[in-house]
Amino acid sequence: MMVTRLKDETRIETTTKPVLRPVPGGAHIAVRNLSHTYRKADGRVLDALDFEIQPGAVVALLGRSGCGKSSLLHMLAGLTHPTEGEVIINGNVVRGPSPKWVMMFQAPSLFPWMSVAKNAALGLKFNRRTGEIAKRIPEILDLVDLGPFADRNAQELSGGQQQRVALARSLAPSPEMLLLDEPFSALDAFTRRSLQQDVRRIAKDLGLTLVIVTHDVSEAVIMADRVLVLDANPGRIADDTTISLENDERNASAERFQSEQARLMQIYTDVAHGDAAAPLS
Numbered sequence: 001m002m003v004t005r006l007k008d009e010t011r012i013e014t015t016t017k018p019v020l021r022p023v024p025g026g027a028h029i030a031v032r033n034l035s036h037t038y039r040k041a042d043g044r045v046l047d048a049l050d051f052e053i054q055p056g057a058v059v060a061l062l063g064r065s066g067c068g069k070s071s072l073l074h075m076l077a078g079l080t081h082p083t084e085g086e087v088i089i090n091g092n093v094v095r096g097p098s099p100k101w102v103m104m105f106q107a108p109s110l111f112p113w114m115s116v117a118k119n120a121a122l123g124l125k126f127n128r129r130t131g132e133i134a135k136r137i138p139e140i141l142d143l144v145d146l147g148p149f150a151d152r153n154a155q156e157l158s159g160g161q162q163q164r165v166a167l168a169r170s171l172a173p174s175p176e177m178l179l180l181d182e183p184f185s186a187l188d189a190f191t192r193r194s195l196q197q198d199v200r201r202i203a204k205d206l207g208l209t210l211v212i213v214t215h216d217v218s219e220a221v222i223m224a225d226r227v228l229v230l231d232a233n234p235g236r237i238a239d240d241t242t243i244s245l246e247n248d249e250r251n252a253s254a255e256r257f258q259s260e261q262a263r264l265m266q267i268y269t270d271v272a273h274g275d276a277a278a279p280l281s
C-alpha cells in the first residue's frame, strides 16, 4: 500500500479508493537537560529539566508563581530558546514556532467586531489554508459547542464563550500539540469546570498532546493524566505523578477525585515548603 503525507495533518492511503484520515496521535515531546537564564544576575530560572511526554498525553505543569512554568511552555512552543539543552518534538529539535502546535493564553484575544466563525477561521487563514474553512469551521464550532453562535459578533459573547472561540481557532488547523497557559483562570468556577472537562475530552477525541500550565491543583486533577510539579529558584521537576482517574471520575463529587486532589495538594504543599517562604499562589 502506498502512503503519501498530505500537508501536515492528513495522509492518503492509496488502495482502490483514496481514504482521507487524520494522522493518529499527537506530538511526542522530549526535553533534554534544559536550563534557562534570562539575566546572569538572576541565576537560573529553569535547571536541568529532563523529561518526555508521550503522544496524546495530557500533562499539567503545576507550580507556584514565578517558578518558570510559562518560560518552559514558551520553550516547548519554540517561542523562547533555552540557554542550555533542547526541546525535541517528534524527533526534531525545536528551533522556532510551527503551525503544528498552538498556544492559548488567559486572554482569548479575539477581534470583537468579527463573527465567531471568522475569528475561529483565523488560524487557518494565517496558515494559508483558506480552502478548508468552509468545511472545517462548522465542524470545529460544533466540537466546542458554539455551532449556533457562528454568526454572532465575538463581543456579544461571555468570557467563557470567547475562550471557546479561541479554542476553536487553535484547533481548526488540527495541531499535534496544544499548549495552554492558565487559559481559564479569569473565568467563574462553573464555566471554568465545564471548559476543563471539555478541553480534556476534545484533546482525547482528537488524540493531540496537551500541556497545561496551572497553579490550581483541582484543575490539574480534572484535566491531566500526569502532573509535573515544579519547584522554584531554580525551577526543577520536584515530582512527576500520574493521575489515574477514569473520565467519569474527573469531577469534584467523585470520591477518587477527592483523594487524588488531596494527594496532589500534599505533594504541592511539600514542594512549596521546600522552596523559599513565599505563600502558595
Ligand SMILES: Nc1ncnc2c1ncn2[C@@H]1O[C@H](COP(=O)(O)OP(=O)(O)OP(=O)(O)O)[C@@H](O)[C@H]1O
Binding pocket: 038, 039, 045, 063, 064, 065, 066, 067, 068, 069, 070, 071, 072, 215
Ligand atoms: N522575558 C523575561 N526576561 C527576564 N526575566 C523573565 C522573563 N520572563 C520571565 N522572567 C522571569 O523568570 C521567572 C519565571 O517566570 P515565568 O513567567 O516563567 O513564571 P510562571 O511560573 O509562569 O509564573 P506565573 O504563575 O506567575 O505566571 C520569573 O522570575 C520572571 O520574572
Ligand SMILES: [Mg+2]
Binding pocket: 069, 070, 071, 181
Ligand atoms: Mg506564567
